[in-house]
Amino acid sequence: SEDAAVEPLTELLGSLDARETARAVCELPIEQQAELLRRLSPEAAVEVLDTLPEVTVVEAVEELPADVAAAIVHELPSDDQADLIGAMDSAAAAAVLAELADDEAERIAELAAYPEDCAGGLMATEVVALRDIATVETTLRRLRAGATKLRDLDVQYAYVVAKGRRLVGVLRLRDLLIADERSRLTEIMIADPLSIPAETPLDELIAFFDSNSFLGVPVVDGEGRLLGVVSRRAVDEAAEEQATSDYRRSMGVVAEELRSMPVLRRSRMRLSWLSVNILLNVVAASVIAAYEETLSSVIALAVFLPIISDMSGCSGNQAVAVSMRELSLGLLRPSEWLRVWIKEGSVGFLNGLVLGGLLGVVAALYAGNVWMGIVVGGALAINTLVAVLLGGVIPLALKRAGVDPALASSPLLTTVTDMCGFFSALSLATLLLDKLV
Amino acid sequence: SEDAAVEPLTELLGSLDARETARAVCELPIEQQAELLRRLSPEAAVEVLDTLPEVTVVEAVEELPADVAAAIVHELPSDDQADLIGAMDSAAAAAVLAELADDEAERIAELAAYPEDCAGGLMATEVVALRDIATVETTLRRLRAGATKLRDLDVQYAYVVAKGRRLVGVLRLRDLLIADERSRLTEIMIADPLSIPAETPLDELIAFFDSNSFLGVPVVDGEGRLLGVVSRRAVDEAAEEQATSDYRRSMGVVAEELRSMPVLRRSRMRLSWLSVNILLNVVAASVIAAYEETLSSVIALAVFLPIISDMSGCSGNQAVAVSMRELSLGLLRPSEWLRVWIKEGSVGFLNGLVLGGLLGVVAALYAGNVWMGIVVGGALAINTLVAVLLGGVIPLALKRAGVDPALASSPLLTTVTDMCGFFSALSLATLLLDKLV
Numbered sequence: 001s002e003d004a005a006v007e008p009l010t011e012l013l014g015s016l017d018a019r020e021t022a023r024a025v026c027e028l029p030i031e032q033q034a035e036l037l038r039r040l041s042p043e044a045a046v047e048v049l050d051t052l053p054e055v056t057v058v059e060a061v062e063e064l065p066a067d068v069a070a071a072i073v074h075e076l077p078s079d080d081q082a083d084l085i086g087a088m089d090s091a092a093a094a095a096v097l098a099e100l101a102d103d104e105a106e107r108i109a110e111l112a113a114y115p116e117d118c119a120g121g122l123m124a125t126e127v128v129a130l131r132d133i134a135t136v137e138t139t140l141r142r143l144r145a146g147a148t149k150l151r152d153l154d155v156q157y158a159y160v161v162a163k164g165r166r167l168v169g170v171l172r173l174r175d176l177l178i179a180d181e182r183s184r185l186t187e188i189m190i191a192d193p194l195s196i197p198a199e200t201p202l203d204e205l206i207a208f209f210d211s212n213s214f215l216g217v218p219v220v221d222g223e224g225r226l227l228g229v230v231s232r233r234a235v236d237e238a239a240e241e242q243a244t245s246d247y248r249r250s251m252g253v254v255a256e257e258l259r260s261m262p263v264l265r266r267s268r269m270r271l272s273w274l275s276v277n278i279l280l281n282v283v284a285a286s287v288i289a290a291y292e293e294t295l296s297s298v299i300a301l302a303v304f305l306p307i308i309s310d311m312s313g314c315s316g317n318q319a320v321a322v323s324m325r326e327l328s329l330g331l332l333r334p335s336e337w338l339r340v341w342i343k344e345g346s347v348g349f350l351n352g353l354v355l356g357g358l359l360g361v362v363a364a365l366y367a368g369n370v371w372m373g374i375v376v377g378g379a380l381a382i383n384t385l386v387a388v389l390l391g392g393v394i395p396l397a398l399k400r401a402g403v404d405p406a407l408a409s410s411p412l413l414t415t416v417t418d419m420c421g422f423f424s425a426l427s428l429a430t431l432l433l434d435k436l437v
Numbered sequence: 438s439e440d441a442a443v444e445p446l447t448e449l450l451g452s453l454d455a456r457e458t459a460r461a462v463c464e465l466p467i468e469q470q471a472e473l474l475r476r477l478s479p480e481a482a483v484e485v486l487d488t489l490p491e492v493t494v495v496e497a498v499e500e501l502p503a504d505v506a507a508a509i510v511h512e513l514p515s516d517d518q519a520d521l522i523g524a525m526d527s528a529a530a531a532a533v534l535a536e537l538a539d540d541e542a543e544r545i546a547e548l549a550a551y552p553e554d555c556a557g558g559l560m561a562t563e564v565v566a567l568r569d570i571a572t573v574e575t576t577l578r579r580l581r582a583g584a585t586k587l588r589d590l591d592v593q594y595a596y597v598v599a600k601g602r603r604l605v606g607v608l609r610l611r612d613l614l615i616a617d618e619r620s621r622l623t624e625i626m627i628a629d630p631l632s633i634p635a636e637t638p639l640d641e642l643i644a645f646f647d648s649n650s651f652l653g654v655p656v657v658d659g660e661g662r663l664l665g666v667v668s669r670r671a672v673d674e675a676a677e678e679q680a681t682s683d684y685r686r687s688m689g690v691v692a693e694e695l696r697s698m699p700v701l702r703r704s705r706m707r708l709s710w711l712s713v714n715i716l717l718n719v720v721a722a723s724v725i726a727a728y729e730e731t732l733s734s735v736i737a738l739a740v741f742l743p744i745i746s747d748m749s750g751c752s753g754n755q756a757v758a759v760s761m762r763e764l765s766l767g768l769l770r771p772s773e774w775l776r777v778w779i780k781e782g783s784v785g786f787l788n789g790l791v792l793g794g795l796l797g798v799v800a801a802l803y804a805g806n807v808w809m810g811i812v813v814g815g816a817l818a819i820n821t822l823v824a825v826l827l828g829g830v831i832p833l834a835l836k837r838a839g840v841d842p843a844l845a846s847s848p849l850l851t852t853v854t855d856m857c858g859f860f861s862a863l864s865l866a867t868l869l870l871d872k873l874v
Contacts (some may be wrong), residue, residue, distance in 0.1 A: 017648060019767030026768050046561040047800060051648075053766055144615045156593050156611065156652075173611040174593065178581045211454060215593075217651075230493050235671040243680040244762070256766075257759050258768065269525040270755050277751055280797060281744040288740045289803070295739055302739040303725045306855065307718040309743055314714055318707050326680070329490060330456030331463050331695065345697040348705040355715060360577060366726070418743065436711055 009036075010044050021052040024337075026232075026260045034063030042071040056187040062167035070099030073108070078125040082111035098206060117238055119205060120198035123219045123228035128158040130185055132168050137181040150259040156215055160189045162218055167195055167218055167226045195220045197368045198227055202242065205235045205331065245407035246324075280411055284309075291426035298429050298436045300367045304359070304376045308383060308425055311355060312417040316387030319344050320409045323395040327405075334400045348388035356381030372437040379425035387417040447481050448472070460847030461486040463697045471500030479508040485796045492693040495524045503529075507536030510545070515562040516671060519548035523558075554675055556642060557635035560656045560665035564674035565595040567622055569605050574618040593652055596663055600714045601632055604632055604663045631669060632657045635664055639679065642672045644767065683761075717848055721746075730862035735866050735873045737804045741796070741813045745862055748792060749824040749854040756781050756828030757846045764832060766844075777829040785825035787844035808872040816862035822856040 013021055025033055025048060037045045037060060049072070061069050061084060068317050073081055084228055085093045085108050093112075097105040108126065110252055114120030160169035169189030179188045195218045196208065208217060209232050216231040257269055288295065288305065295301055323340060326332035332340070360377020364370050391413050395405035398412075430437060450458055462470055462485060474482045474497055486494050487511070496518055498506050498521060510533055520543050522530045530549075534542040544562065551557030558727060567576055597606035619643045628863050632655045632809030633645065645654060646669050696708050724760040725732065725742065734737055760777060763769035769777070798813020828850050832842035835849075 009594045014793070019648075022766065023516060023768050053768075075603060116529075129460060140614060145615070173614065175635065176614055177577060177610065207454075207456060211456075222473055232670065233673070235679065236670070240673065240677045240680055243677055244683075244765070246681075257762075260687075260758060260768075263780075263783045265646075265785065267784050267791075270752070271788055271791060273755075274748065274751060274788065274792060275795075278744070278795060281747055282796075285744050288743070289737075292736055292740070296736040297737075299729055299733040299736070300726075301720050302736075302742070303729070306743045306746055306859075307715070307722050309747075310718055310851075310855075311711065314711060315707070318710075319630075325581070325694075326696060328681070329459065331460050331490075340696070346700045347704050347707065350700065351708055351711065354704075354708060355711060356681055358712075358715060359719075369825065418747075 001020055003032045005285060006080060010040060013040075013044065013048060019051070019073055021048060022053075022121070025052060025057060026258060028260075030059050030063055033060040037072065038064060038068050038200050039050045045072045046075045047294060053258060054083075054087070056258065056260075058084065061096075062092045063089055064319035066223065067099050069096045073131050074100060078107070078111060078228070079121075079123060081108045082114070082121065085109070086112035086116060088383060092272055095136045114198060117202040117242075118198070119196050119219045119230050120227070121202040122202075122205070122234045122238060123198070123230045124234070125228040126216075127226065127229050128173070129161050129165065129226060130158050130171070132160050132162050132184075134184050134185050135181070136179045136185065136188065137175060137246035139185060140176060140181070143176075145211070152253075155229070157229075159218055159229075160185050164223075165225045167224055169193055170218065193218065195224075196230070197222070202235070205240050209235050227295065236283055277411060278417040281418075284415050284422065287422040288426065289421050291430065292421075294426055294430045294433060297433060298372075300363075300372060301375070301425060301429055303366070304363055305422060306427060307359060308376070308380050308421040309414075309418040311359075311380060311416040312383040312387040314419050315348070315351060315355075316391030316413045316417050317410060319348075319388040319391030319393055320405075320413060323392050324409075325393060326398075332396070334396045337393045338397055340396065341389055344388045344392040345385070348385040351388070353383035355384055371432050371437060375425060375428045375432060375436065379421060379428055382416060382420040387413070390416060413428070447477060450477075450481065450485060452831065453854050456488070458485060459490075463490060463695060465697075467496050467500055469787030470497040474498070474509065475501060475505050476700045479512045482509045483512045490693065491524070491693060493695065493697075495521065498533075499529045506533045511537060511541065512683050515544070515548060515665070516558075516560060518545045519755070520553060521550070523547070523549035523553060526721060541735060542713065543667055551638075554639040554679075555635070556633050556637040556656045556667050556738070557664070559642070559671045559675060560635070560667045561671070562665040563592070563612070564655075564663065564666050565592060566598050566602065566663060567595050567608070569597050569599050569623050571622050573613060573616045573620050573622065573625065573711070575621060577613060577618065580613075585664035594666075596655055596661055596666075597622050601660075602658055602662045604661055606630055607655065622631065630655065632661075634659070634668070639672070639675055641666060643676050646672050664762045680835075693736070714848060716835040717852040721852050721859065724859040724865065728859075728867065730779070731863055731870060734870060735809075736808060737800075738812070738862060738866055740861060741800055742862060743822060744796065745813070745817050745858040746851075746855040748796075749820040749858050750851040752785070752788060752792075752848045753828030753854050754847060756785075757842075757850060758831055760829050760832040761842055761846070766838060771833045774830045774833055777833065778826055781825040781829040782822070785822040788825070789818035789821035790823055804873075806873060808869055812862060812865045812869060816858060816865055819861045820854060820858040821858050824850070827853060 016024065016218055025036065028036065033056070037048065040048065042189070049060075052060070061072065064072070069092075075082060076084065085096065097109060100108070111120070111123075112123065116122075134142075154336055156173055158173055159167060159170045164167045169186065169191050170193040171185060171189045175188060194214075196205070198221065199218050200208075201208070214232065216229045219227045221227055258267055259266070323332065328332070356377040356379075359380050362371040363376035364373025366372070391409075394409050394413055398405040398408055448650065453461065455656040462473065465473065470493070477485065485518045486497075489497070500511065501509070506529075510521060514820040522803055525533070537545070548560075550558070553559075571579075593610055595608045595610055596604060597608055606623065606628050608622060608626045612625060631649065633642070635656050635658065651669065655666055656664045658664055668775065681715050692739075694703055696703070698707060705838055759811065760769065764771070792850065793814040796817050800813035801810025803809070828846075833847050834840040
């Protein structure tokens with residue numbers, strides 16, 4: 001029978017390390033990934049899902065019958081449950097929730113309603129909450145009695161709550177080790193602990209864990225009631241994911257492409273960005289078209305136009321990268337464009353002189369005409385300055401406008417610097433046309 | 438007196454949050470940063486340093502008198518001590534070490550000898566090591582007696598060692614809470630724990646913490662003796678730093694530039710990359726120079742050359758980004774270039790058709806000549822395919838050659854695709870010259 005294959009399959013997967021499992025499973029078509037998950041126990045399925053990229057997990061679980069998917073979801077930690085249900089298409093998500101116990105489904109749906117990158121979306125609801133009226137002795141007895149539960153929870157803090165689950169203190173579990181057994185929890189806890197509202201965005205969470213060395217921070221609602229805990233680990237992972245996705249998006253890979261996805265889908269993902277880019281390129285090149293007459297008289301200029309546009313793009317992107325870094329380190333505020341201009345202006349002026357000088361010499365030698373060097377070098381010098389001034393402030397402007405700088409900075413910058421570079425070179429050449437021919 | 442200003446200064450700094458401190462201190466010239474640190478208590482100085490970017494920390498501490506620097510270094514956790522001493526210039530580092538107690542200096546120098554991004558460089562040596570012959574009861578008594586020491590250490594595990602500090606087990610400190618007091622540590626510890634050698638590189642550490650949910654992993658020498666602990670947090674931070682530096686480096690910001698640095702230094706940092714780039718650009722543009730005759734007959738082509746080169750660069754960079762992502766997720770091995778070519782070939786062929794078709798129509802309409810559309814569209818289609826095939830495998834080849842793909846992929850790719858794009862367009866035009874004029 002088909003099911004006889006399950007035992008060796010589970011053994012095989014158990015013998016692979018996480019990366020090998022991910023490689024093997026990602027190679028399978030999506031239906032076979034689902035088939036594999038269906039045949040494993042829910043616990044084993046969770047271990048496999050743990051190794052896969054998020055987009056693959058969502059698609060594979062969507063392919064499963066709702067009852068099988070529900071059994072797997074039941075095994076996940078609360079924050080992963082919410083992420084998965086939130087990322088699934090709504091019909092599939094509803095079907096899975098319908099298969100779960102009412103209280104679990106309700107809890108997951110509540111968590112999934114938070115945006116993924118805020119405290120509510122990152123928090124886990126598995127917490128050890130202790131009543132403020134307890135003593136160390138009764139607490140230790142309670143923990144030892146329910147020892148397995150504590151053993152399963154990989155948490156280092158307990159939270160002390162008053163009536164109505166109102167948060168009043170935090171307790172490092174290991175501090176119970178060195179406490180006098182007769183003390184009340186309220187005597188050894190850290191009173192009035194820092195806590196954050198569920199709406200706190202990722203940026204603020206990163207800043208919070210940067211300034212505090214906690215492993216986790218409790219999340220409370222408007223009335224100060226304990227909702228869950230955001231761990232440093234969850235925030236670090238979200239921050240790392242954001243950083244690498246900034247890098248990918250700066251390259252124009254807008255979605256979570258994997259080569260195991262169908263060709264048409266991958267092609268469409270990439271074209272969505274390329275088609276915007278081709279439009280911007282055509283707009284920029286229209287400047288050349290407007291000066292076709294000048295260009296046909298000074299054809300050597302055609303050799304240098306792509307160099308001027310590419311080099312200015314690079315200089316501008318350096319300024320973009322420094323601004324993005326300073327923004328993320330908190331060293332720069334979106335309003336400080338004047339400071340950026342002063343700082344970038346001096347570097348842009350210097351680098352423009354050096355690069356313009358270099359390329360000008362090459363152009364003069366190539367054309368055997370000093371004026372050609374002046375046109376090409378002058379255009380690159382001007383455009384380098386323009387590019388760093390623009391590049392330095394574009395991330396600030398986008399951030400203020402609420403647009404993600406990592407996504408939009410580079411295409412915006414290169415379009416403008418292309419146009420400006422073509423315009424400087426060709427209008428200078430038109431002005432000095434009698435010296436050039 | 439000058440020192441009367443210290444109290445209000447400390448108070449002011451205490452009232453700022455970490456980001457505001459960083460902003461304020463980074464605005465100061467380096468000598469004044471050092472002066473500020475000198476006036477603070479070592480403990481307060483460490484709090485300020487905690488908020489600053491690493492490059493600023495190193496420079497500010499290098500400016501300090503050796504005895505003041507040594508007092509500050511003494512307050513740092515062991516891994517930060519080693520990072521700082523390792524990053525300082527060797528004369529300054531030696532002067533600081535000479536001011537420290539011999540055993541501390543020796544320990545720091547040993548740690549600093551490890552490369553920063555391996556287990557030895559990331560580990561902390563502050564660990565709770567317990568002897569294997571102890572019981573839970575004697576351990577609890579020992580911990581309670583030395584309670585302050587445990588309170589200062591933000592650790593969750595203790596390590597059980599045999600004679601000669603040989604690692605034999607790991608103990609979650611909180612598990613002592615629920616253990617029978619008469620048990621021996623060897624009964625409740627996790628025996629034969631996972632451990633890693635000090636040479637383990639960051640890549641493997643990331644993979645380790647991806648497949649294991651531990652908060653830390655013990656580091657051992659060749660004889661299995663406990664050297665220290667690498668925490669998940671240290672690895673996450675190193676990984677995040679690597680990811681954001683990949684992003685910056687892809688933009689040509691090679692070093693840790695901050696706008697508070699002197700203009701000449703910033704200019705030099707950026708030029709070191711730009712000057713390589715201008716050389717590559719000149720090489721690529723030499724292809725246009727070789728076809729100047731064709732170009733002067735078909736001047737409209739000059740409008741489309743920058744578009745072809747820019748669009749192919751974008752398509753190629755998308756393939757680079759997908760390969761880098763799959764490499765880092767462990768879904769792709771450096772040897773699998775054939776798989777990448779098959780997967781990229783199909784997408785490149787499709788996208789080349791679509792983009793080439795679009796730009797071809799624009800070119801035909803602009804020039805009023807169908808053959809112009811065929812030359813421009815054909816060149817873009819061919820070059821899109823070439824760019825994705827190249828872009829897909831360049832990170833694999835660089836990784837095999839031991840070069841960092843984030844640094845070298847993009848300039849290498851765009852130079853080749855520029856040349857190839859110019860060549861396709863101009864040689865096609867030369868071939869069809871009688872149809873174009």
